[in-house]
Every structure is written in C-alpha cells, then in structure tokens.
Amino acid sequence: MDSGVVSLRRQGSAAGVSEAAVEGVTWQTVRGLAEMDSHGCSNGLRDEEIDAVAMAVTAVVVNTMGDKESSSRDMLTRLQQQRPLLQSVAEAPDCAATCEAVVQLCVAVTSGIFPRQTPRWWIKRRTGRTWEDLRLRDDATDEYFRQKLRMSTAMFNHIVAACAAYMEKKVTHYRMPLPVEQLIAFALYRWASGETYESGTSAFGIGRATGLQAVHDVTSALMQAYPDAIKWPMGRRRAQILRAFREKGSPNCFGAIDCTHIYIDKPAGAPSENYYDPKQKFSVQAQVVVDLDLRILDVHVGYPGTVHDVRVLHNSQLFRRAESGELFDATPENLPHGVVTRGYLLGDNGYPVACPWIVSPYGGIDQGADEERFDMRQKVARGCVERAFGLLKCMWRLFLHTHKTNLETLPQQFVVVCTLHNILLDAGIDFDENLLWEVDANGVRRRVDLGIVGNGAGGRGRCTNVEGELLRDALRDRLALM
Incomplete structure (x- = not known):
C-alpha cells in the first residue's frame, strides 16, 4: 500500500x-x-x-x-x-x-472535462493486422507509416487526397465497400514489403482477389493523379541540372542512363529463354535516366532480360524523341576540335557510343593519362544512376527480389514506384542507408543486388558512331585543359 x-x-x-x-x-x-x-x-x-x-x-x-x-x-x-x-x-x-x-x-x-494527453507508446503495439495498426493515431503512428509504407502520415494523406477522385469510381466494383485509404495503403505495402498477395491481404483483412484489383486500381489512379512526376527537365530545373553536371566536368549533360533487371518468376506461357538473363535469372529490363539529385527523368520498362541495353534504347520513346531533336536543346557548348554539343547523356560500356548523344567511358587497360582521368570523372558523375537504383529498389523491395507478377501490369507498377520515388524526393525523404545491405543465407552481410548487369564489351569500347567518338574525345581534351 x-x-x-x-x-x-x-x-x-x-x-x-x-x-x-x-x-x-x-x-x-x-x-x-x-x-x-x-x-x-x-x-x-x-x-x-x-x-x-x-x-x-x-x-x-x-x-x-x-x-x-x-x-x-x-x-x-x-x-x-x-x-x-x-x-x-x-x-x-x-x-x-x-x-x-x-x-x-x-x-x-x-467526456473531456479533465484534460487528456495523446497516449504515448513505449512498446511496439500490435492489434493483429497491419491495417488496424495504421489506422491508430498516436505518437508512434508516423514512424509506423514510414516503416510499412515508406512515407509519413501527412504524405500518405496527400496521396489519398490526390487519388480519391480516381479511386471512388473504382470502389463500387468491389464485392464489399472498402475505404479508399485501405486500398491505397495495401498497394503501397505490397510494393514496399515485397510480400506475397496471400500474406499481404491477410495483414489488411481483405481477400486475394480484392488485393489484386486494389493494386491495379491504385496503379491507374497514381498515374492519372501525377502525370508530370516523371518528365524531361525544363526551365529552371533544366538549368540546375546542366550546372550540376558542368561542375562534374560534363558540360551540357542532361543525365545518366542505365538499365536494371527486375527479377521475376518464370513467366507462364512465355518462352523462358527470352527472360533468362546473364545472371541466370528470369528478369525484365528497366531503362532509367536520372540526374545528380537522383530524380528520374525518363523510364522505359518491359523488355525481356536477355535483350541488350542498346536494343532497349533503340525501342524506347527516349530514342525517338532524342533523334528528332526534341530533348537536347541546350545552349550550344563549344568544345575542342570544333565540336559543338547541345546535350547528351552519360552511359556505361553497355552503350559503345551507339549514338551521338550518349558518352560512354573509353575502358580497356591501354589508357593514356587523359583517358584515365576522363573515365574516372565520367564514372563519378554516372554514379548517380546506381545510387538512384539503390534508393528506388531498396525502398520498394518488391522490385529488388524475385517475385511472381503479371507481365501485363508490371511495367505500369514500376513506373508508379518511379513516380513515388520522385514525389518522396521532392518531400525531402530521409533514406536509410542500411536498406542497401542484407544478410545472406550464410549469415554474411553484403550489399543488395541491384540487378545492374554490365553487358558491354570487356575491352576498350571502340566507337560505332563518328559523331559520338568526336564528342567523347572533345570532352576528354576539355577536361585535360581544366
């Protein structure tokens, strides 16, 4: 007592x-x-x-x-x-x-006569289902949202408000009425956790068929609500990108380009040899262009894993727009040897100067001092694309590991997570670097596999395009004069 x-x-x-x-x-x-x-x-x-x-x-x-x-x-x-x-x-x-x-x-x-205080949770609370935990409103909710949905409650509410008009048209198609918040939260949870539909739907108290439909509807709603989240830079944003790359030794550079593999289960009804990539996994190719702020400027996804990066490029909308002169329209930059450029991208050895607007490294072992310096600076600037893949795929882990998917909807889902990637960057997201590491079956801590497969030539990358070779040599000599 x-x-x-x-x-x-x-x-x-x-x-x-x-x-x-x-x-x-x-x-x-x-x-x-x-x-x-x-x-x-x-x-x-x-x-x-x-x-x-x-x-x-x-x-x-x-x-x-x-x-x-x-x-x-x-x-x-x-x-x-x-x-x-x-x-x-x-x-x-x-x-x-x-x-x-x-x-x-x-x-x-x-009844509120006595003053009350928001309850504080000193232990991790669980009600049995993820959705029920997300619905709670206390001081632990925001951290729980970041853990499960990769965003704050405020950001989630913003996305719900943006998608509400598009989702309300779809809700009537479900067998039982469900809150729009619950459907959007499930789709985000599916992409963030990488869990199977069976496990994810159980955590949200919905059926598997409802989960499949929810992901489809939320994907469509996000693409309609944020049509300009992924776009080629214009105006002030373009000037900022060009200035940032100039400081890295690449004047008039718009971004870096590369491909990543999205690992999937063996596609049903499709020739398996088409999707069997160089790492002996079934995968789909995703081509992405990013700037130094890791913002995604262009994305093209859907080609089987066996397809070479150059072929993916030639079949993309990016290639057609670039060839028509629609993309690279910066103020002309005068380089040594009379070379003038209005813009280009940085690529790895998977792009052996296949076009005049992609600058790849020299590569090989017989390099002069100027070429070695150029390759080093080019690699540092091009590193933004690998960091972007790390941020993107570690945040949305469904696209990090092998998973069962519908090849008809996979491209749209990947575009949507790229959209979310840009939205969260604009919101000032804090990325946890620990997500880049994992523990394998033997208990060894290692960096995660980002699915970046180098399928270029192992030796010195000789040019297949005269204009591309002249541009690379001019950039090399300009860097030597600095």
Whole structure:
C-alpha cells in the first residue's frame, strides 16, 4: 500500500499537480464517499479497501491531466468542480454507490472535462493486422507509416487526397465497400514489403482477389493523379541540372542512363529463354535516366532480360524523341576540335557510343593519362544512376527480389514506384542507408543486388558512331585543359 501511495504521488507531481491538491480533493472526496456508503449498509468496505478505491480513482485523475499549459490551480479547480458530481452519487441506497462513483468519474474523464494527453507508446503495439495498426493515431503512428509504407502520415494523406477522385469510381466494383485509404495503403505495402498477395491481404483483412484489383486500381489512379512526376527537365530545373553536371566536368549533360533487371518468376506461357538473363535469372529490363539529385527523368520498362541495353534504347520513346531533336536543346557548348554539343547523356560500356548523344567511358587497360582521368570523372558523375537504383529498389523491395507478377501490369507498377520515388524526393525523404545491405543465407552481410548487369564489351569500347567518338574525345581534351 505504501509503495502504491509513493507511486501515485510521483504521478501527481509529474502531471503538474501538487500532492496536497491530489490528496485534498480527489482522495478525500472518493474516500468520504466510500466511508459514507460503508456506514450505510451491512456489507461495508474495510479501510484498506477504501484506500485502494481512492488510490485507483486518484490515479485515473492524475494520469489524465497532461495539459502542461494549465496551471496546478486550474487543475485543482476542475477537481473541485467534480465534487458535487461525486457526492450526488453517495445518496444511492445500496452498497454500489462507491462503484458508481468510480464509473461517474470515468464518464467525466472520457467526456473531456479533465484534460487528456495523446497516449504515448513505449512498446511496439500490435492489434493483429497491419491495417488496424495504421489506422491508430498516436505518437508512434508516423514512424509506423514510414516503416510499412515508406512515407509519413501527412504524405500518405496527400496521396489519398490526390487519388480519391480516381479511386471512388473504382470502389463500387468491389464485392464489399472498402475505404479508399485501405486500398491505397495495401498497394503501397505490397510494393514496399515485397510480400506475397496471400500474406499481404491477410495483414489488411481483405481477400486475394480484392488485393489484386486494389493494386491495379491504385496503379491507374497514381498515374492519372501525377502525370508530370516523371518528365524531361525544363526551365529552371533544366538549368540546375546542366550546372550540376558542368561542375562534374560534363558540360551540357542532361543525365545518366542505365538499365536494371527486375527479377521475376518464370513467366507462364512465355518462352523462358527470352527472360533468362546473364545472371541466370528470369528478369525484365528497366531503362532509367536520372540526374545528380537522383530524380528520374525518363523510364522505359518491359523488355525481356536477355535483350541488350542498346536494343532497349533503340525501342524506347527516349530514342525517338532524342533523334528528332526534341530533348537536347541546350545552349550550344563549344568544345575542342570544333565540336559543338547541345546535350547528351552519360552511359556505361553497355552503350559503345551507339549514338551521338550518349558518352560512354573509353575502358580497356591501354589508357593514356587523359583517358584515365576522363573515365574516372565520367564514372563519378554516372554514379548517380546506381545510387538512384539503390534508393528506388531498396525502398520498394518488391522490385529488388524475385517475385511472381503479371507481365501485363508490371511495367505500369514500376513506373508508379518511379513516380513515388520522385514525389518522396521532392518531400525531402530521409533514406536509410542500411536498406542497401542484407544478410545472406550464410549469415554474411553484403550489399543488395541491384540487378545492374554490365553487358558491354570487356575491352576498350571502340566507337560505332563518328559523331559520338568526336564528342567523347572533345570532352576528354576539355577536361585535360581544366
């Protein structure tokens, strides 16, 4: 009993109420009610029982007074205002008056008469399902959202508001009405966790067919809600990109290009040899262009894993737009040997200068000092594309590991996570570098496989395009003069 009183007094002190106030109002009121009730019936409470009831009720009062802005005098006044409410219960004729007094006090607490504080969770709470945990609103919710959906609650609410108009048209097609928030949260959880549909739908309390439909509908809604999240830079943004690459030794460079493999299960009904990539895995190619801020400027996905990077490039909309002169229209840059460029991309040895607007490294072992310096600077600048793949695929882990998928919807889903990638970058996302590492089956910690397969020539990359060779040599000599 003594230890309980000490604990109670500590709680009262932490809440900003003096011991005298707590004991002088709440304790005396409740104990007086209990004594009054015990003297009025044959089955009265013993003194230690009365003390226990008074202690419990006082603890409820103290723990609900978390308003730091209110003074102790204000809190004492609120307690005094509750004495008539408690004393009126004492007129009850039976021995349940004390219990009813406790109930009345709890009703007063829940009605907002006493100041309350947002509950703090010092242990990880679980209700049994991910969706039920996401619906809770306490100080742990935001961190839980970041863990499960890769974004804050505010960012999630923003996405829900943007997609609501598109999703509400689809909700009527489900067998039972479901909140738009739940459908969007499930799709984000599916992409972020990489879990199977069976496991993910169970965590959200929906059926597998509903989960499949939700991912399809949310994908469509996000593409309609954010049509310009992935676009070629224009205006001020383009000027910033060009200036950043110039500082890296690549004037008039718009970005870096590369391909990554999305590992999938063996496609049903498709020739398996088409999807069997150089790493002996079934995969689909995704071509991405990024800038130094890791923002995605262009994405093209869907070709089987056996297809060479150059072929993916030639069949992309990026190639057609570049060849028509639509993309590279910066102010002309004069380089050595009379070479003039209005823009280009940096690529690896998978692009052996296949076109005049992709600059690849020289490669090989017989390099001069200028070529070695150029390759080093080019590799440093081009490193942004690998970092972007690391951020993108480690955040949305469905596209990091092998998974079962529908090849008809996979390209759209990957474009959507690229859209989310840009949205979260604009929101100032904090990326956890630990996501780039994993522990293998042997317990060894290693960097994750980002699916970047170098399928270029192993030796020195000789040019197949005269203009591309001249541009690379001119950039090399310009760098040597700096």
